[in-house]
Amino acid sequence: MAKKNDLDEYRVPAFDESGKSKFALAGIDPSSKPFTTGSKDTDRERLAEIGAALDAQQERLHAQRVQRVLLVLQGMDTSGKDGTIRAVFHEVDPLGLRIVPFKAPTLTELAHDFLWRVHSQAPAAGELTIFNRSHYEDVLVPVVLGSMDKDARLRRYRHIRDFELMLAQNGTTIIKCMLHISKDEQRERLQARIDDPTKHWKFDVSDLDARKLWDKYQDAYEEALAATSTDYAPWYVIPADSKTHRNVMVGELLLRAFESLKLEFPPAKESLKGVIVE
Amino acid sequence: MAKKNDLDEYRVPAFDESGKSKFALAGIDPSSKPFTTGSKDTDRERLAEIGAALDAQQERLHAQRVQRVLLVLQGMDTSGKDGTIRAVFHEVDPLGLRIVPFKAPTLTELAHDFLWRVHSQAPAAGELTIFNRSHYEDVLVPVVLGSMDKDARLRRYRHIRDFELMLAQNGTTIIKCMLHISKDEQRERLQARIDDPTKHWKFDVSDLDARKLWDKYQDAYEEALAATSTDYAPWYVIPADSKTHRNVMVGELLLRAFESLKLEFPPAKESLKGVIVE
Structure with a gap:
C-alpha cells in the first residue's frame, strides 16, 4: 500500500503572489494508480474499510457540532463526480451527509455575485458537505468561452481565496479534488453512453461541445488550481482513468483530513448521572 | 410474508369534514409486528432487498425528472426517526436523497407563517426528500403546551391539507409515517441513553419534560393525524417498538408508493443515434 505521505505529491502547490506557478496539470498521468492496493478487488476492500x-x-463530527468538513469535486464531463460520491460515501449515514449539486445558475443566482449561492450552502457545524461542481465552474466556463478577461479572472481567484479563508477560519476543513481523466478515457466513456440507449437521459448532444474545447479547459483548470490552492483549502489532482483508484484516493484523502481533526465524542453530562426515567 | 394490502389497515382514514374521526391511535399496538417476515434475520434480509x-x-425518478417523492417522519423522542433513515435508505444513492431535519424554528422562521420554511424544502422534480420532523411539530408542540387554541389548530390543519394538496397536484407523492412506540419502550430507550455516557450528547435533561406530557402528545397526534390524513397525503401508523419491524414496514410502504408511479427510464434520444465521439 502507498505511504500516506504520498498524497501530498498530488497536492497543488499553495498559491504564491510573488512567483510563477510551478504546477503543470499535464505532469500528472490520469492513467496512473499511485494509491491502488494492487487489484480492483483489494481496492474495493480498502474502499469498504475507508x-x-x-x-x-x-x-463524531455530528456529535461534536463544532467542526465542518467540505469536499469540493470538480472534473470534466464523465470524470466521475457522481460515481465518486456514490462509491466513497455509500457507507456514511445519510443523516450526516449533504450533497449540493451546482447546475447552470438561475436568473436569480446570476443577479448576485458568483459566491452568493455557494455561501448559503456552506456546511454547518457538524456537517459533512460535498459540492458536486462548485464556484469553480465560474472560473472555468466563462474563461474557456472567452466571456471573462484576465483582470476579472484574477479578481475572482482572489475572491475565492478570501472566501475559503473565512470558511476555514470558522472551523471548516476544506478538501478540493480535481478528478483528472485523459481525453481518450473521456471519449470511451461518452461513446459508451451514446451506445447504450438507456443512458441517453444522462446525455445531450451539446455535451460534445465542451469536449471540443478540451485543451482550453485543461489550461483553465491548471491556472485556476494554481491560483486557488492554499494551505487552508488545498487542491488535489486525482488520477481518475481508473474508477477504483479514483475512489480509493479520494477516500484516503478525506479520511486523512478527518483523522487530523482528532474528533472525540463529547464528554458525559454530569446532570444525567444517576437519572432514572419514570 | 404479510399481504401487501395489509398496509392499508395502518392507514389513518381520510379526513372527512362532515363526520367524526373513526381513528384511535391507541387501537394500534406499538409492539405488534404485522410486517415482519418471521425473524430479525429474515427482516434484515428483506430490508436489504427493499x-x-x-x-x-x-x-428512475432522478432520470425522469418529473415526479417528486416526499416521506414525512414523525414520532415521539426515541421513536427511531434517525434510525429508520439510516436503515431504510442505506442502499439509496446519496446523490438522489435529500434529508431535511426540522429543529426548533429560528427567529427568522418564526417571523413567517409555519409553512414558509417547509415549502422551501419541498422536493424538486426527480428528488426523494425525507422530512425528519416537519410542519406537524407546529400542530403538536403548541397544542400540548397549551399555547394554541382550537380555532387556530383547526385553521392550521386546513392550511396543511391545502398545502399538501398543492404539492400533490404538482407531482409530489407524499407518504407520512408516525413511528408509534409505547411509553414503556420509550422509558427503556431513554434509560439506555442515560446509562451510556458516550450517548449523552444525544440527550438533554429537558427531554424528560416531553415524556411527562406523554398522554397529551398521544392525544395531539391522534387529532392531527385524523385531521390531515388524505387520499393524496395519507398518514400511516408504524408499530415501532421493534426496530427491525419498523424499518421493514416503512420500507415496504415507500417501495409500494414508488411502484405505483410505474417509473421508466426516459426513451433513447434519436439525436444520439449513431453519433461517434471524436
Whole structure:
C-alpha cells in the first residue's frame, strides 16, 4: 500500500503572489494508480474499510457540532463526480451527509455575485458537505468561452481565496479534488453512453461541445488550481482513468483530513448521572 | 410474508369534514409486528432487498425528472426517526436523497407563517426528500403546551391539507409515517441513553419534560393525524417498538408508493443515434 505521505505529491502547490506557478496539470498521468492496493478487488476492500471509517468519523463530527468538513469535486464531463460520491460515501449515514449539486445558475443566482449561492450552502457545524461542481465552474466556463478577461479572472481567484479563508477560519476543513481523466478515457466513456440507449437521459448532444474545447479547459483548470490552492483549502489532482483508484484516493484523502481533526465524542453530562426515567 | 394490502389497515382514514374521526391511535399496538417476515434475520434480509429496490426506483425518478417523492417522519423522542433513515435508505444513492431535519424554528422562521420554511424544502422534480420532523411539530408542540387554541389548530390543519394538496397536484407523492412506540419502550430507550455516557450528547435533561406530557402528545397526534390524513397525503401508523419491524414496514410502504408511479427510464434520444465521439 502507498505511504500516506504520498498524497501530498498530488497536492497543488499553495498559491504564491510573488512567483510563477510551478504546477503543470499535464505532469500528472490520469492513467496512473499511485494509491491502488494492487487489484480492483483489494481496492474495493480498502474502499469498504475507508467507508466504514468515514462513517465513524462523521458520527463524531455530528456529535461534536463544532467542526465542518467540505469536499469540493470538480472534473470534466464523465470524470466521475457522481460515481465518486456514490462509491466513497455509500457507507456514511445519510443523516450526516449533504450533497449540493451546482447546475447552470438561475436568473436569480446570476443577479448576485458568483459566491452568493455557494455561501448559503456552506456546511454547518457538524456537517459533512460535498459540492458536486462548485464556484469553480465560474472560473472555468466563462474563461474557456472567452466571456471573462484576465483582470476579472484574477479578481475572482482572489475572491475565492478570501472566501475559503473565512470558511476555514470558522472551523471548516476544506478538501478540493480535481478528478483528472485523459481525453481518450473521456471519449470511451461518452461513446459508451451514446451506445447504450438507456443512458441517453444522462446525455445531450451539446455535451460534445465542451469536449471540443478540451485543451482550453485543461489550461483553465491548471491556472485556476494554481491560483486557488492554499494551505487552508488545498487542491488535489486525482488520477481518475481508473474508477477504483479514483475512489480509493479520494477516500484516503478525506479520511486523512478527518483523522487530523482528532474528533472525540463529547464528554458525559454530569446532570444525567444517576437519572432514572419514570 | 404479510399481504401487501395489509398496509392499508395502518392507514389513518381520510379526513372527512362532515363526520367524526373513526381513528384511535391507541387501537394500534406499538409492539405488534404485522410486517415482519418471521425473524430479525429474515427482516434484515428483506430490508436489504427493499433498499436495493428503492435505489433502483430512485434512479428512475432522478432520470425522469418529473415526479417528486416526499416521506414525512414523525414520532415521539426515541421513536427511531434517525434510525429508520439510516436503515431504510442505506442502499439509496446519496446523490438522489435529500434529508431535511426540522429543529426548533429560528427567529427568522418564526417571523413567517409555519409553512414558509417547509415549502422551501419541498422536493424538486426527480428528488426523494425525507422530512425528519416537519410542519406537524407546529400542530403538536403548541397544542400540548397549551399555547394554541382550537380555532387556530383547526385553521392550521386546513392550511396543511391545502398545502399538501398543492404539492400533490404538482407531482409530489407524499407518504407520512408516525413511528408509534409505547411509553414503556420509550422509558427503556431513554434509560439506555442515560446509562451510556458516550450517548449523552444525544440527550438533554429537558427531554424528560416531553415524556411527562406523554398522554397529551398521544392525544395531539391522534387529532392531527385524523385531521390531515388524505387520499393524496395519507398518514400511516408504524408499530415501532421493534426496530427491525419498523424499518421493514416503512420500507415496504415507500417501495409500494414508488411502484405505483410505474417509473421508466426516459426513451433513447434519436439525436444520439449513431453519433461517434471524436
